[in-house]
Each structure stands twice: as C-alpha cells, then as structure tokens.
Amino acid sequence: MSCTNKRHILEIDELSVSFLQYENSRSSRQIELPVISKLSVSVHEGEIVAVVGSSGSGKSLLAHAILGMLPYNARTGGKIYFNGELLTPEKIREYRGGRIAFVPQSTTYLDPLMKVGEQVRGGRNSSGGKDSGRGGRPSGGRRNDPERRKKQRALFARYGLSEETDAKYPFECSGGMTRRVLLTSALMGNPELIIADEPTPGMDLALAKKSMEDFRAFADEGKGVLLITHDIELALEVADRIAVFYAGTTIEEAPVSDFASEQLLRHPYTRALWRAMPQNGFQPLPGTQPYVKDMPAGCPFGPRCENYSRECAGEIPMQRVGCGTVRCVKYHGEPLAVHEHHA
Amino acid sequence: MLLEGKNLTFAYDRKKGNILTNVSLRIDSREPAAIVGPSGFGKTTLCKILSGYLRPQAGEVLLDGKPLPKKGCCPVQMVWQNPERAVNPRLRMRATLADGQQIEDRIIRELGIEEDWMNRYPQELSGGELQRFCIARALGRDTKFLIADEISTMLDMITQSQIWNFLLKETKERGIGLIVISHSEALLSRVAGRRLTF
Structure with a gap:
C-alpha cells in the first residue's frame, strides 16, 4: 500500500468538475466543458501536500470544489473524504471556515466594507x-x-x-x-485542514518563508495542509509530497525526495518539468497544455510526449509505483484502492 | 549601447521621503544585468524611470549619451510582472500586439503564440499565454533595451524556460540590452551576468 500508514485527513477520489456553457453567442444549446477530470489526491495527518500546475490548468477550481464554492453552472463527480467521512454539500457548509480553513488566491475575498x-x-x-x-x-x-x-x-x-x-x-x-x-x-x-490557494505571490521572500514555517508548524501538530501553487521551487522547499497537475488532472503524486533526480520521477511531464528548472538544465519542452475544448483522447500529455504510442489514447488508470502514484501506461504498478479503506 | 541613470531621485509622496536618492547606474547592452534587492526598495520604480514611464524629480536617464525620446516607441521597453494588468481588457490580442508596431512574424512564431489566440480577449488566455504577447509587444523594431520585471514568477517552470531561452537568444542576436529583476537566484544565475544590488 502507501508508504505511510498515517490517517488520511483529506482524500479526493476521482474528482471531476465540468461547466455548462452556451455553445456560442447565437445558440441556446448548452454544452458541458470538462475542466477537472478524475483527479485523485490525498493529505495525511502531519503533511503538507502541494498541488503544482501551470496557470490555467484548473488548480483553483480544485480548492473551490472541495469547499463547495463552485458557481451554479458547475457539475461535480467523484468523492471527497474528510477524516474518513464522506463530504456532502451539507457537511462542507458545516466544516468550512471552522474545521477546514481556506486561504483564497484573489485578494478580493475580503469584505470591502x-x-x-x-x-x-x-x-x-x-x-x-x-x-x-x-x-x-x-x-x-x-x-x-x-x-x-x-x-x-x-x-x-x-x-x-x-x-x-x-x-x-x-x-x-x-x-x-x-x-x-x-x-x-x-x-x-482552530482548523484541522488548511487549503491555501497561491498564498505567497506579492509577499517578499522573508514573509513567504515565514508563512511556510507556519504551515509547517501547523502540519506538525498532526494536521494537514493542501497547498495549491504554480511555484515548484516553493513546493519543494516546504511540502512533503507533490501532486503534479496537468490539463485538469493529477498525473503524478510523489514524495519531495523523488525530485532529487530525474530518474526517481515517473511521468514524462514531471520529468520535463524537472529538466526545465533553472538549476537542472533550463531545457524548455515545446508546446502548451491542451485546451479543454480540444483535449486529446487518453493521456492529455500525449501530443507532447516523446514516448507516445497507440495505447496512450485509451483509458489510463492511476497506479501506485513505489511511494508515489502515476497516470501513465508505461508503468505497471498496483491500482489505487481508495474505496477499500472507506468501505 | 549604453543605458545610464545619473543621480536619480524619486518620491511618490515627498512628505513620506524618497524611494530613490541619488541612484546612478550604467548598463551595457552586451552584458545582461540583474537588479536585486528586497521588495519595497524601489526596484520597479527604478525600472519605470529607466523605461520612461516615470520622470525622476532629479537626475536623468541617458541612452548612448542622449535623453530618451519624448515621442514614438520608447527604445527602452518594459515587461511587467502581471500581464493581465498590462493589457487593455477591451482589446483583442491582435490589437494589443499592434501596440508594439511592426512585430516580426518570426517573434510571434518563436514565442509559440497561436493564431487562434489573436482573436481572444485577455481574460480568455492564461497568464503564460498572455505574457508571451506582452514580450512580443516589447520587441518592436526600435527596441534597444528590455527590462524584465519578475516576468516569469507566475509561470510554471516549462513556460519559464521556454520564454527565457527565447529571450536570451533574441536579445543576443539583435544586440538588445537586458535588465532582469527576479527573486530566484537559480534563474538569475542562468540569465544575467552582472548584479546591481540595492
């Protein structure tokens, strides 16, 4: 099973979020636009888990989905467990602001009056x-x-x-x-879980470090932090595990120690991310993330992957490989078993 | 080319004291320079003065010994930290790009700007896509110096290295001077030779 047998504080199992939109300005037909698909992430007690992804990949929506703050035209699927208990919309309303605290991304979340x-x-x-x-x-x-x-x-x-x-x-x-x-x-x-959405831009380095120390101290009390950020350098400094987010889903979840070298990482995108860091070669991978409207079948990274093969166009399950998980057909690990410990 | 700031003094509100007092610097276009210092010490203010957005209360900015032109495209161009705040929300991207006057197709292609993005409004693009437009816009024919003020802090590592690898190549080929502000030591060691510390 996992490399930790600690209690789960938060467990997200195949979360999907889509938006209903009018097809275009002349039509009254609505289409469903999937923005998050089959996302799985967990936070154990005493852990800071960073969800790292580029801008426009749907990271903030993840926070909003957990907290039940999505707009009216959103549809969600999958399950979220908090302390082993299924989070229903009623439970979310009860816990948020209390047992689950939120640090929003935008500075417009304060009451202006x-x-x-x-x-x-x-x-x-x-x-x-x-x-x-x-x-x-x-x-x-x-x-x-x-x-x-x-x-x-x-x-x-x-x-x-x-x-x-x-x-x-x-x-x-x-x-x-x-x-x-x-x-x-x-x-x-006095929360048990903090969900922080890009908490540090605009702070200088000293302040950002201090706030991360506070998250660390908070987690060390046996609580959990889900840190949503684009800044992998920050994540590597404070987090215990990193979930890599690409085109609306997590493609890999790995302990921070795996980022010490490229060989320890699993998914080709994570490896490309590693190679692009200034301290590791500064090598750019060409191309951009696919748009939700023209998402390829199967692996969203397929069109940019050098190991692309026909099986990549099919269904790709999340699998456990070593101490992390990966969504790539080139690996043959154990399937994830979220349902077992909630049965 | 040589960009000089001579005894620059600036205050937003004189009662609250100067942000910059008698700052002097010389930057050669052949050597990319980094301006480093903690936040709130006037790095961005200095950039705004060097690129002609602000006029100093004392001192002058000289490009090859001459003051910056008052009309036309400024030869010292600045790219900002938050691209969504550096573009007109009511203009489509094609019109935004036209602000830069005569941007070569080659630049647009090498920055990975897709034709489809041209007809969109800024809020329909991600930060990384928008920043590519802001960089292209600053690389017009007459640009001699480019000031990059934390241009990649909100981008992921892959986009950051795409953009910087392009910028380093482009500025070198065209002999454009590069001034970089960043808090990331790892990035600075890749892109800038010289440090100017506040």
Missing part, C-alpha cells in the same frame, strides 16, 4: 451562518472578545502588520498586506 482587524477577529459567524444582520456579518460579541483580539493582534504582529492596519479597510492595504491578512484569518480559528 469591514476593517481588516475586525474581519479577522470575527471570522466565521459563531451561530453558523444564520445571523440576522446584513449579509451574515459576525456578531459583535465575537469580534470584541478580548481573547480573540489578543490572538489577532499577535498574529498580525507576527506578520509585520502594525496596529494601524487593524483599522484599515481592504482597499487601503497593499497586495502583500492583503495576503497576510487572508493568511492570519485562516490561522485564527
């Missing part, structure tokens, strides 16, 4: 989202609780946000400041 200090202290509405006030604002009691005030101040201070910042509105904060505010708001609660 609320001072940031207050916003971070208030956090999730303690009554569970049924506040009578406008727009479900947190109740004043929670916001003014001295304990929470102390914690919020300490977190802000840790990230170099001065007392003045507490009273600022989001539009008065710089990009880097907003990132830090978003991060502190996730650390305010």
Whole structure:
C-alpha cells in the first residue's frame, strides 16, 4: 500500500468538475466543458501536500470544489473524504471556515466594507451562518472578545502588520498586506485542514518563508495542509509530497525526495518539468497544455510526449509505483484502492 | 549601447521621503544585468524611470549619451510582472500586439503564440499565454533595451524556460540590452551576468 500508514485527513477520489456553457453567442444549446477530470489526491495527518500546475490548468477550481464554492453552472463527480467521512454539500457548509480553513488566491475575498482587524477577529459567524444582520456579518460579541483580539493582534504582529492596519479597510492595504491578512484569518480559528490557494505571490521572500514555517508548524501538530501553487521551487522547499497537475488532472503524486533526480520521477511531464528548472538544465519542452475544448483522447500529455504510442489514447488508470502514484501506461504498478479503506 | 541613470531621485509622496536618492547606474547592452534587492526598495520604480514611464524629480536617464525620446516607441521597453494588468481588457490580442508596431512574424512564431489566440480577449488566455504577447509587444523594431520585471514568477517552470531561452537568444542576436529583476537566484544565475544590488 502507501508508504505511510498515517490517517488520511483529506482524500479526493476521482474528482471531476465540468461547466455548462452556451455553445456560442447565437445558440441556446448548452454544452458541458470538462475542466477537472478524475483527479485523485490525498493529505495525511502531519503533511503538507502541494498541488503544482501551470496557470490555467484548473488548480483553483480544485480548492473551490472541495469547499463547495463552485458557481451554479458547475457539475461535480467523484468523492471527497474528510477524516474518513464522506463530504456532502451539507457537511462542507458545516466544516468550512471552522474545521477546514481556506486561504483564497484573489485578494478580493475580503469584505470591502469591514476593517481588516475586525474581519479577522470575527471570522466565521459563531451561530453558523444564520445571523440576522446584513449579509451574515459576525456578531459583535465575537469580534470584541478580548481573547480573540489578543490572538489577532499577535498574529498580525507576527506578520509585520502594525496596529494601524487593524483599522484599515481592504482597499487601503497593499497586495502583500492583503495576503497576510487572508493568511492570519485562516490561522485564527482552530482548523484541522488548511487549503491555501497561491498564498505567497506579492509577499517578499522573508514573509513567504515565514508563512511556510507556519504551515509547517501547523502540519506538525498532526494536521494537514493542501497547498495549491504554480511555484515548484516553493513546493519543494516546504511540502512533503507533490501532486503534479496537468490539463485538469493529477498525473503524478510523489514524495519531495523523488525530485532529487530525474530518474526517481515517473511521468514524462514531471520529468520535463524537472529538466526545465533553472538549476537542472533550463531545457524548455515545446508546446502548451491542451485546451479543454480540444483535449486529446487518453493521456492529455500525449501530443507532447516523446514516448507516445497507440495505447496512450485509451483509458489510463492511476497506479501506485513505489511511494508515489502515476497516470501513465508505461508503468505497471498496483491500482489505487481508495474505496477499500472507506468501505 | 549604453543605458545610464545619473543621480536619480524619486518620491511618490515627498512628505513620506524618497524611494530613490541619488541612484546612478550604467548598463551595457552586451552584458545582461540583474537588479536585486528586497521588495519595497524601489526596484520597479527604478525600472519605470529607466523605461520612461516615470520622470525622476532629479537626475536623468541617458541612452548612448542622449535623453530618451519624448515621442514614438520608447527604445527602452518594459515587461511587467502581471500581464493581465498590462493589457487593455477591451482589446483583442491582435490589437494589443499592434501596440508594439511592426512585430516580426518570426517573434510571434518563436514565442509559440497561436493564431487562434489573436482573436481572444485577455481574460480568455492564461497568464503564460498572455505574457508571451506582452514580450512580443516589447520587441518592436526600435527596441534597444528590455527590462524584465519578475516576468516569469507566475509561470510554471516549462513556460519559464521556454520564454527565457527565447529571450536570451533574441536579445543576443539583435544586440538588445537586458535588465532582469527576479527573486530566484537559480534563474538569475542562468540569465544575467552582472548584479546591481540595492
């Protein structure tokens, strides 16, 4: 089985997401556009797992799918387990903001009409989202609780946000400041899982390192972090395992130690990614990721792969090879068995 | 060619003090240079001054001993960190590219820009695809210096190496000077010979 027998905090089994769209501006016919297909990823206790993929590959949608934040025209398939329990839409609503915290990518996720200090202290509405006030604002009691005030101040201070910042509105904060505010708001609660979507751009290196140390400390308490990023250098520095995302699916999941040399990696795309790093040769692989509208049959990497053969156009299952998993026909490992331990 | 900044002083708000005080630098087009320093120290501000987007309160920018031209395409071109904020959201990519005036087809082809992308709007392209347009746009006929301000931080490694391998070849062939800002030591050791430290 896997190389760790630790408890799963998050387990995603063949997640698919598609969007319904009008075919074109003149037609009323709707077509389904698959953006994530058969994605499998897991986070064990004490682990930081990085999902690494290029821009436009659908990484953010993964976070939104786990948290049930997709727009109305999205359809999802597959199963997500949290602590061994199937995450239904009701359960997601119950856990998010509490047991599952989210650090969003865009800096527009803050309430523009609320001072940031207050916003971070208030956090999730303690009554569970049924506040009578406008727009479900947190109740004043929670916001003014001295304990929470102390914690919020300490977190802000840790990230170099001065007392003045507490009273600022989001539009008065710089990009880097907003990132830090978003991060502190996730650390305010007492989550078991943090899902962080590109948390570091706009922060300088020292701050980015500090936030990664905090994720590390958080994970070391037996909790889990799912770090979604395009920055493989960052991922290699902090994560325990890396899931490589290509054209809407994970093609390989490998422990960070496998990135020490090209031979330890499995999928041809991961190897190309490794060779393209400035410290490993800086060799570009020609071409770009296929669009969802013209996705090839079978392996999405097929058209760019030098080992392409006819069997690559068929169904390609995820298989376990060594301490990682890979979706490539050239490997003959054990099939993945997510269902077994949830049966 | 030689790009010089002489005693550059700049403040966005004079009450809050100068961002740059008496900064001088000389960059030869034959040797790619990197500007390094922590964030918030005015690296981008310096680039904006060198490429004519901002005018310094004191000091001057000289290209081969002459000030930058006030009209026409600026010979010092800048490529920005966030391509989605460097293009007009209401223009199709073909029109955006036309801003660069006379971009050779060869550049478009070598950057991997596909014909199909030309008719799209910026929000219909990914960051890496958009950045290719921004680079092509900056490589017009009259470009003498190119300033790359963290142009590949939001790109994946493969796109980053595609873009940089192209840029290194292109600037070398045409004798275009290259000024690079990046926080990645590994990248800088590949692309820039000289370091200018803040």
